Structure formats: structure tokens, C-alpha cells
Amino acid sequence: MVLIPVRCPYCQSAHVIQGGKTDTDKQRDRCRNPDCSHQSFLLNSAYKGRSPQIKQQVIDMGRVSHLLRLAKTVMIGPEGETPNGRGSDKVSALSE
Ligand SMILES: [Zn+2]
Numbered sequence: 570m571v572l573i574p575v576r577c578p579y580c581q582s583a584h585v586i587q588g589g590k591t592d593t594d595k596q597r598d599r600c601r602n603p604d605c606s607h608q609s610f611l612l613n614s615a616y617k618g619r620s621p622q623i624k625q626q627v628i629d630m631g632r633v634s635h636l637l638r639l640a641k642t643v644m645i646g647p648e649g650e651t652p653n654g655r656g657s658d659k660v661s662a663l664s665e
Contacts, residue, residue: 575598575612577598577600577602577605577607577610578610578612578620578621578622579600579605579606579607579610579621580600580602580604580605580606580607582600582601582602582605584600584601584602585598585599585600585601586598586599586601587599588609591611593615595611595613595614595615596611596612596613597609597610597611598610598611598612
């Protein structure tokens with residue numbers, strides 16, 4: 570038998586106890602850190618969007634998207650116009 574140390578994915582506390590099973594027979598753990606924002610969690614959730622890592626990845630993707638839109642606005646202009654006032658051939662070719 571191998572013991573795997575469990576840490577709370579929200580506060581990284583090692584003060585974690587087993588908290589029973591879900592309806593789908595997945596192990597539920599409870600964080601004993603009184604300052605933690607989450608009292609229970611699943612390490613192997615069926616819905617991966619609930620994991621803090623995936624949530625952070627979505628936030629990072631949104632930031633990259635915002636920066637790309639900002640760069641486009643600076644380089645091409647707010648409405649696909651080039652700085653000299655003429656429409657960009659690439660933008661108009663893509664929209665046709
Ligand atoms: Zn916690």
C-alpha cells in the first residue's frame with residue numbers, strides 16, 4: 570500500500586482528512602485549514618473545469634487573448650484600418 574500525501578488544491582494545506590464518497594463513488598476530502606475558502610474538494614473530479622489549475626489556465630488564456638486584441642488595435646487600428654487610413658488588404662481579404 571502506498572500513501573500519497575494529499576494537499577488542498579485551494580490553500581495547499583496538508584491538514585486534509587477523508588470526507589466520505591460522492592454519489593459516483595469518488596473520494597471526497599475535507600480541508601481542515603480554518604482560513605481555507607473551500608471546505609471539501611475532489612482530487613479526481615469528473616468535471617475538470619472545477620480544478621483550480623484549469624480555472625487558472627482559462628484566466629491565462631483570457632489574458633493572452635486580451636493582449637492579442639490590444640496588439641492588433643495598436644498595429645492595425647481599432648476597426649481593421651491601417652494607420653494611414655486605408656483598409657488592410659489582409660483583413661478585407663479574410664472577411665470576404
Ligand atoms: Zn484548503
